[in-house]
């Protein structure tokens with residue numbers, strides 16, 4: 680009797696979960712980051728939320744200071760310079776930065792990440808111009824994927840196309 684009760688509860692729970700699930704693709708993904716030396720630089724999680732994607736980063740083995748974070752257009756992290764990541768993810772065809780009247784790129788972040796003297800840092804943002812849905816025009820899985828890149832300098836949020844962010848110091852591949 681007890682077992683039947685449990686099974687019924689499970690089936691009901693599964694049915695309810697199925698009914699409210701409208702999002703296609705993964706709800707949440709976790710990606711590893713590497714630094715310019717190819718060392719473990721921590722990770723990022725991307726979680727589908729109502730109005731976009733919540734991105735949380737926990738980094739390590741990076742130089743002290745404030746750094747820009749940007750989603751780039753290629754799923755490539757080729758240390759040491761990560762040039763293979765390409766330009767900023769921009770399927771909407773806009774210019775760079777939240778302070779740019781012609782902005783912003785889909786992959787631009789409204790802020791950066793502060794790395795402390797222990798070479799660690801944390802940051803969380805919600806991006807409204809990207810999606811984890813593989814069928815969406817602004818999907819992070821578009822054309823095989825994208826990458827999250829951390830840069831030497833903070834983002835000035837207006838200089839097209841790169842926001843004066845300098846070199847690329849960490850990278851993580853996002854693939855379907």
Ligand SMILES: [Zn+2]
Pocket residue numbers: 749767774775776783784786787840841842
């Ligand atoms: Zn940009």
